[in-house]
Amino acid sequence: LLYLHQLNDRFSLVAGKINSVDFWSMFYPNVGRGLDGFMNLNSVAAGLPWLRFVQLSENGAGILAMKEGQPQGAFVVFDPRNSSTDVGLSNAFDQRAAMLGIWRFFTQWNGKPGSHLFAGGYSARRYTSLDDVDWLILPGQGLVAPQETGAWSLGYYFDQVFWADPCNEARKLQLFTGWSLSDGNPSFARWNGFLSVEGFGLVHGREKDRTGVAYFYTGLSDDFRRLVSPLVNLQAVQGVELYYNAEVTPWFHLTGDLQVVENGIETDDTAIILGLRGNMKF
Numbered sequence: 001l002l003y004l005h006q007l008n009d010r011f012s013l014v015a016g017k018i019n020s021v022d023f024w025s026m027f028y029p030n031v032g033r034g035l036d037g038f039m040n041l042n043s044v045a046a047g048l049p050w051l052r053f054v055q056l057s058e059n060g061a062g063i064l065a066m067k068e069g070q071p072q073g074a075f076v077v078f079d080p081r082n083s084s085t086d087v088g089l090s091n092a093f094d095q096r097a098a099m100l101g102i103w104r105f106f107t108q109w110n111g112k113p114g115s116h117l118f119a120g121g122y123s124a125r126r127y128t129s130l131d132d133v134d135w136l137i138l139p140g141q142g143l144v145a146p147q148e149t150g151a152w153s154l155g156y157y158f159d160q161v162f163w164a165d166p167c168n169e170a171r172k173l174q175l176f177t178g179w180s181l182s183d184g185n186p187s188f189a190r191w192n193g194f195l196s197v198e199g200f201g202l203v204h205g206r207e208k209d210r211t212g213v214a215y216f217y218t219g220l221s222d223d224f225r226r227l228v229s230p231l232v233n234l235q236a237v238q239g240v241e242l243y244y245n246a247e248v249t250p251w252f253h254l255t256g257d258l259q260v261v262e263n264g265i266e267t268d269d270t271a272i273i274l275g276l277r278g279n280m281k282f
Contacts, residue, residue, distance in 0.1 A: 004064075015061035017088075018078060020054055026071045027104060027117065028159070030174065030198070036245060039257050039275055041135070042216035043196055043241045048189035049182030051135050052151045053098045053123035057084035062100075073103040080123045082134045098123035107160075112172075114160035122152045127186035129224045138188060139265065140228030148186040155180040171201040184221040192218045208247035215240050220264060233266040243275075253279045 002016035024045060025033045031044040038044050047054075060078025064071060079088065080098040104117040128145035130138060157178040165171035179193040196214035201207035218237040225234045239261035248254050257275035 010066060012064045012066065013061070014064050014076075016059070017057055017083070018060050018076070019057050021056075027102070028157075028176070030200075031176075035277075035279055036253070036255075037198065037210065037212060038196070038214055038241055038243060039255075039277065040214075040216070040239070040241050040259055040261075042192070042194055042218065042237075042239065043212075043214035044194075046155060046157075046178035046180035046192040046194055046216075047135075048192045048218045048237075049180040049187055050121060050153045050155070051133050051189070052127060052131075052153075052182070052187040053080045053125065054100075054121065055080070055082035055084070056134050057082065058098075059083055059088050059092050065103075067106065070106070071104070072106070074100070075102075076100045080125045084134070095126070096124040098125065109160055109162075112161040112164055114158070117155075117157040119155040119157075120153070122150065124150055127151055129186045129188050129221065129227060131186070133188075139232050139234070140224075143227060143231065145186075145227055148183075151183055151187050153180055153182045153187070165201075168201070168207065170207060173197065173199050173202075182221075185223040188221055188224040190219045190221040192216070206247065208250075208253075209245060211242075211244045213240070213242045218264075234264045235262075235266045237264045238262050251281045255279070 005013045021033055025031060031037055041047055058078045060076050062074060062076030065073035077097055077099050079092045081095060100121040102119045104115050107114045126147050126149050128147050130140050130143060130145045159176045161172050161174050163173040175197055177195045181191045182189060184190045194214055194216035196212055198210060198212035200210045203209060216239055220234055220236060228234060239259060241259045243255055243257040245253055245255040255277040259273040261271045
């Protein structure tokens, strides 16, 4: 349940249960939320440095700024505890609070839209770098790590349409890149970056198809790598992803997806992941 109260044409108050993927998709609806575009989180957001305190779902409240019908900025205070499987109100904010600020500058290049987005976040909760993360499984469980008070992350995103059909603006090529930096302890990822290019309706007669290719790289924290080294040797996480989303009918899309991923464990082989996704709209 998320309540939105419009103050005027520019600002709205928001409060309730915040779905992190939906919240991000408000600013970048073209990313497809894993339903229409890329399947790997790393291909749509430089997210790993944020995952120490940004959960799958959390209770919070804040203010949202709009510009010409698009979200431009936000400031949100939220409970840094994951509450995706419960209401989360009985113990809300008993482990302090976290905050997130976002502001986006809309631009034009050669008559085509683009933007620069800046984000900063901080949590006052006490963590260790081995604390469970709801997004993924961290190695090193069973080891003892010192507690740290507070975790922070900074982010920058740039998107730009660099080709568009003058007769149909829905047919376009778009570049999207993002970069994030964290404290490195208690956060397990020090920095993260990705670069993607997506095409929409490139084939004549198939204006509802879309395709994309992305590369991502995550540098793990040196403190985290040293901490878990008695159990496993870690390396940077990197990979590429390629997909094609085809409209079979107006209500059914089929997506083929290929990922080649080198994960954080040095002894693991490079993973080749094939995916097939069907999306029906009622």
